Amino acid sequence: xxxxxxxFEEIILDPLNVLQSDDVFSLLxxxxxxxxxxxxxxxxxxxxILLESRGTFAxxxxxxxxxxxxxxxxxxEGGIARLPITQGHWATWAAVFGSKPLEFxxxxxxxxxxxxxxxxxxxTAVHDQPxxxxxxxxQVSENATLLNTWILTATxxxxxxxxxxxxxxLSSRQHTSVTKGLKVTREHLGMVGxxxxxxxxxxxxxxVQQGVxxxxxxxxxxxxxxxxxxxALI
Amino acid sequence: xxxxxxxFEEIILDPLNVLQSDDVFSLLxxxxxxxxxxxxxxxxxxxxILLESRGTFAxxxxxxxxxxxxxxxxxxEGGIARLPITQGHWATWAAVFGSKPLEFxxxxxxxxxxxxxxxxxxxTAVHDQPxxxxxxxxQVSENATLLNTWILTATxxxxxxxxxxxxxxLSSRQHTSVTKGLKVTREHLGMVGxxxxxxxxxxxxxxVQQGVxxxxxxxxxxxxxxxxxxxALI
Numbered sequence: 001x002x003x004x005x006x007x008f009e010e011i012i013l014d015p016l017n018v019l020q021s022d023d024v025f026s027l028l029x030x031x032x033x034x035x036x037x038x039x040x041x042x043x044x045x046x047x048x049i050l051l052e053s054r055g056t057f058a059x060x061x062x063x064x065x066x067x068x069x070x071x072x073x074x075x076x077e078g079g080i081a082r083l084p085i086t087q088g089h090w091a092t093w094a095a096v097f098g099s100k101p102l103e104f105x106x107x108x109x110x111x112x113x114x115x116x117x118x119x120x121x122x123x124t125a126v127h128d129q130p131x132x133x134x135x136x137x138x139q140v141s142e143n144a145t146l147l148n149t150w151i152l153t154a155t156x157x158x159x160x161x162x163x164x165x166x167x168x169x170l171s172s173r174q175h176t177s178v179t180k181g182l183k184v185t186r187e188h189l190g191m192v193g194x195x196x197x198x199x200x201x202x203x204x205x206x207x208v209q210q211g212v213x214x215x216x217x218x219x220x221x222x223x224x225x226x227x228x229x230x231x232a233l234i
Numbered sequence: 235x236x237x238x239x240x241x242f243e244e245i246i247l248d249p250l251n252v253l254q255s256d257d258v259f260s261l262l263x264x265x266x267x268x269x270x271x272x273x274x275x276x277x278x279x280x281x282x283i284l285l286e287s288r289g290t291f292a293x294x295x296x297x298x299x300x301x302x303x304x305x306x307x308x309x310x311e312g313g314i315a316r317l318p319i320t321q322g323h324w325a326t327w328a329a330v331f332g333s334k335p336l337e338f339x340x341x342x343x344x345x346x347x348x349x350x351x352x353x354x355x356x357x358t359a360v361h362d363q364p365x366x367x368x369x370x371x372x373q374v375s376e377n378a379t380l381l382n383t384w385i386l387t388a389t390x391x392x393x394x395x396x397x398x399x400x401x402x403x404l405s406s407r408q409h410t411s412v413t414k415g416l417k418v419t420r421e422h423l424g425m426v427g428x429x430x431x432x433x434x435x436x437x438x439x440x441x442v443q444q445g446v447x448x449x450x451x452x453x454x455x456x457x458x459x460x461x462x463x464x465x466a467l468i
Contacts, residue, residue, distance in 0.1 A: 077390075081388070103382075148328070
């Protein structure tokens with residue numbers, strides 16, 4: 001018997017499928033899609049690997065087939081913070097189009113499969129395509145807006161509202177239409193400022209009770225994005 | 235005797251000057267710059283005015299000549315959070331290129347002068363110019379990266395480090411080369427999660443002592459962006 005999750009991963013393991021089902025890349029002419037497909041490389045990581053270091057420049061745009069790419073920051077005092085980019089999402093458009101060195105490390109989680117598209121090839125494929133550029137700009141803009149709102153909510157929202165908000169941010173990162181659940185751990189959610197694993201579990205429970213999310217096989221599935229937005233945005 | 239600040243405001247009160255000295259718009263052909271100049275409108279506000287409401291769509295890209303445009307969010311319980319976009323900066327590229335309704339209100343501060351460029355005219359002027367689009371994408375990407383880092387630092391940095399970080403975010407918002415000081419109040423800084431006005435004053439004092447910033451006529455001047463970055467990013 002084949003596992004449901006496995007089927008999903010098989011579908012998106014093919015670079016051509018990923019590009020053709022994506023909001024941005026599907027707008028490209030076929031020859032550009034084919035060129036990008038040929039430049040793509042599938043990467044498998046059993047253990048966490050440092051993909052790109054803070055202070056260097058991104059060399060790839062990654063599509064997360066399984067596992068996650070974790071934006072990671074360490075403090076001098078030994079603190080650690082992670083923002084995971086999960087299955088079915090891109091990591092990250094902003095790193096590819098910014099011209100400054102990376103501000104945080106990119107780590108793969110354990111059991112992670114990625115499709116890597118070289119940054120230079122991505123830029124060559126899209127830079128002279130106005131519709132595609134507008135679409136990328138739209139997605140990066142919406143991400144920036146969500147992040148702005150997250151900062152604004154820091155002082156005025158309850159922890160429950162902030163969790164709803166964080167789920168919106170994590171699930172809106174340039175995902176393809178094939179994305180279903182959000183694979184984030186309670187530890188991940190706690191690491192961006194919502195407290196301990198136990199506290200995050202309690203907060204998630206409240207969202208489940210309200211019918212806004214479901215937990216299925218350890219994944220968070222957003223039942224109603226509309227209600228989640230209503231809850232998150234005051 | 236004319237005030238120094240006033241001279242600066244006079245220079246940037248001319249839409250053509252603003253466009254020609256800007257990293258993005260200066261890349262446009264001259265006829266496009268002229269078209270945008272003709273579509274521009276100078277707006278003066280003596281008292282705070284609601285410019286755009288949450289739930290609607292942005293209609294203008296604003297350049298802040300004096301005062302500020304404040305991204306503002308209210309909670310049901312009466313809480314209020316503001317993120318100011320200050321003199322010499324654009325408010326906001328992300329609102330113009332996103333396709334979703336605004337997630338927060340845009341308010342003018344008191345004594346605010348703006349140059350408003352209609353969103354539709356801006357998009358028409360830039361959409362088929364690959365170099366310009368790449369530049370806009372670069373700036374929005376870098377903003378998104380800074381915001382990501384701000385979220386990552388929430389749990390692992392000291393208040394002093396976070397303040398340094400916030401100053402970097404506020405001063406990097408798509409500014410023109412004529413920008414000097416950062417006009418933000420202690421109240422503004424406190425509103426994004428750094429505590430009371432008094433606490434923010436103490437934190438600013440520490441940064442002044444370290445020679446990273448100066449306070450001149452109530453404005454924060456960044457003495458060394460490099461050292462501020464070093465302090466902020468762990």
